[in-house]
Amino acid sequence: xxxxxxxxxxHTDTIILAQLFFGDSYGYEINKTIRLMTDDRYELKEATxxxxxxxxxxxxxxxxxxxxxQTGARRRYYSxxxxxRAAYRRQLDDWEEAKHIITRLIEPKGEIT
Amino acid sequence: MREKLEQYVDGLFVQKRQTxxxxxxxxxxxxxxxxxxxxxxxxxxxxxxxxRAAVDGIGDxxxxxxxxxxxxxxxxxxxxVVLYITSIIPPIIFGEFGGFFxxxxxxxxxxxxxxxxxxxxxxxxxxxxxxxxxxxxxALAIMLYILCVVPPILTSDGGVVPTTVGACLMFLxxxxxxxxxxxxxxxxxxxxxxxxxxxxxxxxxPPAPQKSLAWRIGTPLYWIIAAMLFFAGCxxxxxxxxxxxxxxxGALSDLIVGCVRMAKGGRGGLRAATGLLWLALLTVYxxxxxxxxxxxxxWLVFPIGAALRGVMSGIFELxxxxxx
Numbered sequence: 001x002x003x004x005x006x007x008x009x010x011h012t013d014t015i016i017l018a019q020l021f022f023g024d025s026y027g028y029e030i031n032k033t034i035r036l037m038t039d040d041r042y043e044l045k046e047a048t049x050x051x052x053x054x055x056x057x058x059x060x061x062x063x064x065x066x067x068x069x070q071t072g073a074r075r076r077y078y079s080x081x082x083x084x085r086a087a088y089r090r091q092l093d094d095w096e097e098a099k100h101i102i103t104r105l106i107e108p109k110g111e112i113t
Numbered sequence: 114m115r116e117k118l119e120q121y122v123d124g125l126f127v128q129k130r131q132t133x134x135x136x137x138x139x140x141x142x143x144x145x146x147x148x149x150x151x152x153x154x155x156x157x158x159x160x161x162x163x164x165r166a167a168v169d170g171i172g173d174x175x176x177x178x179x180x181x182x183x184x185x186x187x188x189x190x191x192x193x194v195v196l197y198i199t200s201i202i203p204p205i206i207f208g209e210f211g212g213f214f215x216x217x218x219x220x221x222x223x224x225x226x227x228x229x230x231x232x233x234x235x236x237x238x239x240x241x242x243x244x245x246x247x248x249x250x251x252a253l254a255i256m257l258y259i260l261c262v263v264p265p266i267l268t269s270d271g272g273v274v275p276t277t278v279g280a281c282l283m284f285l286x287x288x289x290x291x292x293x294x295x296x297x298x299x300x301x302x303x304x305x306x307x308x309x310x311x312x313x314x315x316x317x318x319p320p321a322p323q324k325s326l327a328w329r330i331g332t333p334l335y336w337i338i339a340a341m342l343f344f345a346g347c348x349x350x351x352x353x354x355x356x357x358x359x360x361x362x363g364a365l366s367d368l369i370v371g372c373v374r375m376a377k378g379g380r381g382g383l384r385a386a387t388g389l390l391w392l393a394l395l396t397v398y399x400x401x402x403x404x405x406x407x408x409x410x411x412w413l414v415f416p417i418g419a420a421l422r423g424v425m426s427g428i429f430e431l432x433x434x435x436x437x
Contacts, residue, residue, distance in 0.1 A: 026145070027144075028145040028149055028152075031145075032152065045173070046142055046170055046172055047172035047173050048172060050138065050174075050177055051176060073147070073148075075141075076141045076144075
């Protein structure tokens with residue numbers, strides 16, 4: 001279980017880019033989506049998300065803007081940039097390859113007892 | 114509980130640099146925490162559970178804060194050290210002129226020392242606004258204790274202002290300082306209690322000793338005896354030392370309360386150790402004054418004591434942390 005948690009944390013940037021690829025979002029909404037998609041098993045801490053947001057923004061992969069004042073809640077929204085889309089496609093390919101290689105190396109060659 | 118959540122988040126930013134970036138981070142964390150809280154309530158959790166979930170969901174913000182230069186503490190310590198060192202300069206310079214300037218130099222030394230100690234004591238971070246306020250009050254009280262000798266010094270040559278005015282001002286400052294200490298006592302006045310406020314809301318033992326009958330009788334009695342001893346000391350001409358009665362009683366009460374709490378199985382170790390520390394320091398102070406008469410520097414035991422206490426508190430926290 002802890003290996004999975006490390007993997008999730010290690011791929012925070014890609015996960016965020018995946019969430020933003022099809023639409024703008026904000027901190028808690030991204031977190032909530034992660035929670036729902038993993039059947040309540042995983043949730044990132046706000047602190048982890050913020051460091052990732054700052055990192056991605058500094059790398060020019062996402063942009064942020066303030067909105068929502070009309071509903072009374074001042075929220076920071078993030079949207080993906082073109083550079084972000086390109087980076088996401090690259091990282092997705094990397095992950096597919098890694099998944100493929102590790103599965104081949106770990107999978108048993110015969111019956112395990 | 115929603116307001117408490119807002120207070121908690123505000124507290125996380127209390128001693129940080131007030132830049133736009135920090136303000137935006139605060140707003141973002143606050144709104145996301147509200148969303149998490151509201152979500153938990155909507156899913157049927159109690160306000161306490163929702164608050165817990167929101168607070169736990171924030172995580173460790175230190176790496177984010179660390180990238181900004183820390184404000185408060187380091188700067189305060191630097192200025193305080195500079196003030197302590199340069200506090201010797203006024204007596205040296207003004208000593209050349211003699212007469213009233215001699216007294217002015219000595220008075221300025223205490224002023225520098227008071228400001229420096231105030232910065233050290235009051236410059237740390239506290240998790241909530243309320244604790245921060247109490248910390249500031251205690252810092253102000255300690256500054257007043259240090260400064261209270263300035264009026265007697267300045268009026269000691271019996272010139273324009275009579276010495277009785279100096280003495281009265283001294284008592285007024287001591288009274289104000291003591292009042293501040295009493296006001297800031299209670300849940301915020303003690304580092305051990307500050308830690309209790311920081312700990313998760315799992316069953317925190319109620320501060321029973323403070324509301325008990327023994328406390329209600331003991332405290333006024335304590336002050337009456339202390340005040341009597343103080344005035345007795347003044348009448349015997351020991352006014353340079355009579356004020357020690359107050360920190361002395363404080364140290365003794367810390368020691369006794371700490372030991373009683375430890376005996377009851379609670380957390381009193383740090384408080385008892387603090388009491389012992391101050392008893393030792395006060396003894397050293399009186400002893401040094403009697404042996405060397407160098408009262409211009411013996412006051413240094415007090416800021417050193419404050420620093421030692423900080424070290425002790427740190428060690429206690431480390432030990433506690435390892436036990437967990």
